[in-house]
Amino acid sequence: MFAQVDSAVTNLREHTVPAPIATTDKSVYRPGETVKITATSTPRVTIGLMTDQDGRTTNVTIIVSAVTLSGFTATPGPDTGDATTRTTVFTGTV
């Protein structure tokens, strides 16, 4: 049989997770310039126990981080960081 995740504790830090933070690389731009917006967020973390067909177990951590922008069109770069802080750099043109 396939391995399965048989327990899960979701987002233990639910009550302390801060709102995401965004910063720009400059404060003033000219038309045609590139804007870089760095978004830092706290991911939702699921910690589970994965059991195989012979009862062997191992921990598994599932990180869910999906930051989006509103108000400005920009393309996200790769999501980097760890289970506590994730960073995404968006690039767009004014």
Add this chain to the structure above:
Amino acid sequence: MTTVQVTVIDQDGRTGTVSFDVVEQTERERRSALVGVVKPDASTVGVYADVPRSPQSGATLTPGLLLQNKTITGRLSPPAQSGQNNPPAVLRNCELLGPLTVPASGDGILAGWGANHVPVVLEDCTIHAQALNYYRNGVMGHHITLRNCDVYDVVDGFDIFNSNDPAGATGVVVEGSWFHRSSYFDANPAGDANSQTHNDTGFQIMGGSGTRIVGNRVDGFLGGGAVNTHGTDRSNACIMIKPDVGTISDLVVEKNWLDGGRVPINIAQDAGSSRIIGTGIIIRDNVFGRSADAGPDYTALMPASASSVICTGNVYTDGTPAVIRRNG
């Protein structure tokens, strides 16, 4: 100025915000960014179509002057400055028409050849003679900067020299400007034989060091349906380089669009004088049309004695390497 408000939303719908400002680019900044990148045309040179100008007779070109949005008649000549390195007089979005009178010898709408005169900067100006005549050039002298100017209806566009310091720094920078439609006369006012104008549509560089000619367009053609002694409508040259006043050195002619003339760039020695085509002359990354009087592949012509002239990266409009002749 526009403020952009951005909201960042995480996977659980929590939000944060950041804002930034977008400042509109000025026309000056827009044009400046295009120098050497885009071939100058009516959209990148001369006065602004949407900014009104008021008439003015003459102007006193004092250090630090900023004169904008004027249509100026009369001859402009910067006075001698006290001391050195004063800020320039800047004219922006001005139309310079010159005087109605006919001078007795070569003269400029802007005549800046006096010793230690106030430096002059012309930005986004249109320079053309209201009274075309045999002696009326566009700009003459030294320590003058042109940015994105439109120069036409004059004999020579810009005569560069400094008789006070013949081989010294010219202080001339010309960028992003358009020189065209030379005014041709087949004889001087006295009617002397063989006295036709030798129009250098863009530049006649007669001496000095440090001149920078970058990103300009020079159409070496005559205006008004004129025909030269070769039976064509071409001027003498887009750029004439000859040390009539002083040795020429450290001259950069770069990223210009040049077409027409007998040849687009004509380099000559001043025979029998100690003034020479010196070192540090660079003809680089220019784009040549194929309308030269001398033939469709003529671009830069120079004598073998001008061996120090460096030519590199020059092409025709189709991108093929330009033929440089060193046997002129």
